[in-house]
Amino acid sequence: MRALFVSGSSGGHLTPLVAVERALKKLSPKAQTHFLCSSKREDAEYLEHEGVAFTQSPRPKKNIFFPVTYLAAKRVARKTLKRFQPDVIFSKGGAVSVPLLRAAKKKGIPYVIHESDSVMGKANRMVAKDAAAICLGFPPSDEQRMFGVEPVVTGNPIRPEVTKGSRARGLKLTNLTGRKPVLLVMGGSQGAEALNEAVLMHIDKLLTFCDVVHLTGPGKTNAGRRAGYWFKPFVYEELPDLYAIADIAVSRAGASSIAELGANKIPMILVPIRGLANDHQFENAVRAEREGAAIMLPQNHLDRDLSDAVKHLLENREKKTQMSTSALRLAHPEAARHIAKILLECVAKRKKSH
DSSP states (O other), rough: OOEEEOSSSHHHHHHHHHHHHHHHHHEEEEEEEEEEEESOHHHHHHHHHHTTTTTEEEESSSSTHHHHHHHHHHHHHHHHHHHOOOOOEOOOSSSHHHHHHHHOOOOOOEEEEEEEESSSHHHHHHHOOOOOOEEEEEOOOOGGGOOSSOEOOOOOOOGGGOOOOOOHHHHHOOOOOOOSSEEEEEOOOHHHHHHHHHHHHHHHTTTTOOOOOEEEOTTOOOOBBBTTEEEEEEEEEHHHHHHHHEEEEEEEEOHHHHHHHHHHHOOOOOOOTTTTTHHHHHHHHHHHHHTTTTOOOOOOGHHHHHHHHHHHHHOOOEEEEHHHHHHHOOOOTTHHHHHHHHHHHHHHHHHHHO
């Protein structure tokens, strides 16, 4: 079989795609795969690092150049379909996916979409009614049941290695002693700077009761070299080892981050970006808080409340333990395998109908 994977334009979309591709290769070792991603440099760097074949496409944006970029993306989509000839397509949404999936529909190629967030993204809403299957990271809302295809709650796919970190390697990497609790701060692929500035403002107070591991994002603010504080713009293989040493995390509320933290049983203080794409980060944070896995901290409270929120959670061992258990319930460790099976079923159904 030949499976094409398509994503929008963020690491939060690409990492689940790779997780599903890995699971598919385990179930069907002879499967051939290809990725279609945005023209962002970060997308290419990530997929090159993962060792997968890919094609980059312009991102159609709703601005004055939309007709030009959409037609360019449409041409890339058609060429990719003609060259790779997929039996099935798996999409994580995003603007790049729409011209591809519309072209696939005309060719009779089945596609499966996945919505990581608790609200459906615009691109997925545009193509959902013709999907062979709709997979969800969170239990479905009323809106997500309105497309004529009963959604399947698979959870959000994570790479298996994410939960296999080593505390010893994590401490060695960061040069921390392990005698203090460790706070992991990560801003995700967007919006890290507000978190970074808050860390800089609170770092002296934070270091009195915990060590801090800080993923800043490329070219972003850090608090400088000091004892008990370790920072890096971005990590690849080292991330599981950082999860292994983290007692709690402060993070944006992207679905992939929540899934990975949950799989590692890490209690979360979530700081959602408001107003971004149907306010999905806020809705994700609301769901995680409702499940008892997270505390939501509004961004406009960061400067005032960050260190107090961290200290309160670290000192409340009972609450921290309860949140750790709840965080694991948010994770679906078999999500990637579940989706891979759905892709195989789509291919089998298509071959049978032919």
